[in-house]
Amino acid sequence: MHFVIEGLKKTYDQKLVLDDVDFSFESGKIYALLGRNGAGKTTLFNCINDDVETDAGEFYFLNGQKNAIKPLDIGYVLSTPEVPEFLTAYEFLKFFLDINKDRIEDLKTIEEYLDMINLAKDDHHKLMKYFSHGMKNKMQMLVNIIARPKLLLLDEPLTSLDVVVAEEMKELLRTIKKDRIIILSTHILDLALDLSDEIVLLHNKKLSSIKKDDLGDEKMKDEIIKTLRSQE
């Protein structure tokens, strides 16, 4: 299965951000979307997730034939974790499972899910308004992966997490990448090299790919920085 972007164009305040973007992502892979600050990474995600209107272009899954994307096909983990703070972690998950249980394969108990992200037992019944940034991030990630969306978008997912949580999240992402496409946006080069199977550059309003196995890590870094420095 492929996720295809075709002819995507997006303008913000008379400024062209994405210009006729074409790209195809393959399932089973983690893609790192790299770009300089303000290059349009979040805009690209917002377009894919139908949070902002696009000026032109389309998205679809290609599995022998074109399949339209339904909202539930996409999981979107925002850089600032968003969880309903008036609920406890347990209640949030119960609510989520109540709504989605019919479409979740291999349904586990709430405790089992919370254990998956190593949430301490004491925190299961704590209001999420008292959760740290990292704990909220884990909860957001959990809810987004339980439903097994075909496409998982992660906007700067590990940037503000402590090293332990960041490692846990990386491990989690590696274990769930089978049969789905994961795109994570980041501007941290080492994270991109460490976690992804393929690097995608958002530069000069277009997407381009750099395959990791073509070059060694150091050469690749040089290549990426050289490309990102170049202006049209």
Add this chain to the structure above:
Amino acid sequence: MKKTLKLCLDLKVAYGINMVFDLLKKLPLIGKHLPLNLYSSYKLKNFCALIAIIFEFVSIFLGKFLYYLCFFYLPLNLYHSDLGATFLHIFLLLTLIGLLSNTALFSPDKEAYYAIVDLNVDAREYILTNFCYKLLKMGLGYLVLFIIVGYIYGLNAFYVIVMILGVTSLKIMMAYFKLYYYDSKIMSFINKTGFYFILLLLALAYLGPISTKVMPNLLVLIVFSFAILFVYPFIQKISSYKHYRLFAKRELNKFMNGQNQLKGLSKFLSEKRISDDASISSNKSGLAYLNELFIKRHRSLLYTTSKRQSIVSLGIFLALIVCALVINEDLDGLRSMILSYLSYFVFIMYILNRGSEFTKCLFMNCDHSLLSYAFYKEPANLLKLFRLRLVELIKVNLPPALSISFGLSALLGVSGEREPINYLIIFLVIIMLSIFFSIHHLVLYYLLQPYNLEGVKSIAFSVVSFISYLLALIFMYLRLPNLIFGICTIVFCLVYSLLSFYLVYRFGAKTFKLRN
């Protein structure tokens, strides 16, 4: 001090100008075509600065004039007591209310944050300069107002001077208490019970003159004179306070935590008011589970005002009934007034409706986070939740509506009305209006979803809200027989509700989303 004042005013003007530019950019049709470099146009900035200065100057007098019109001119028409004495009586009591509700040495806002934190302006200098500027503005406003009012009610220059200096002195004294005793028991008692004190003072201010019982002029003069005589040590204490920077930081932190202010309701406030009560739970499932937990954990935020409204309106009607029974003349006039002024309740029910606060709270504490999840945005889920929320909002607004409809019916009963249909109309109209405005607010929220974390982002929402406010206001001047007005209102509310349900069901899933 002069330099600080100039900096404060410059900041204020710059902030105002950029807000106007931002607003212009958001205007439908025009906004998109405005150049990106609008912010760098000096000519336009100077023009806007001039307007801002004129506006600041006019607002000094306009505010005081409106204050006089609403709180003195209109009520004074109803009394038969000595107008000069009544004016002084109400003025003193309203001044006391102002001390409780609207006196602060320092009002933390964005300008203050930029000045003290970002630009490192001396906190003491900033706070005292602004406080003096505020007092000066107030004094100037009162001076012009009192010269006119004094002429009308026969109060001489001596009264005018004592009142202005007296109010200023009282404000300084209160500011002193707020500075030195901000976390004392007495202050927290005042903060908690201030609302009831204010009610009591309001009742004294406006009910006293009905029976021509007003404070003697001498007493008012003595209170203000005492304030003037004893203010000096308070001024000294305020100016020698040592910890202004700490004080400013504390107040600014409180403010910045609540920066996502949506016209009075901040995320900080809502977060603070998520109940920690561990016994709260729900036996429901799915969306009903979410909704029930939301309501239970925000009960105090959602219901406190509505409860207060119910108590106050019952109190007002009770007072009116007592007055009617005591005066016991021209009850027929009262009866026909109630029946022909029912249209006033369109505006009253609009003002009392908690829909706007309810939707802000929904957004800040629930939808803002959940709308980023695909499952939550599924049309079937959104619409089911819309129904559940509508029932809750109607429940929030029902207590004041019931207390008004019963109170008004009782007053009508005292006035001698014998026609049962008129009671039915009053009951149905008030309840229907309450339900109608609940629907109106929630439908607007779902169709325009106007909020993001910074505030109201939708110009369309602001325009529609203003138009509904205007329409409710216009209704006050509509004079229709009770029966016709009642039937028209009920039919209109039903048609509007059905139409808006259709719109939410047809478009809600597309329109109800996060705004950037």
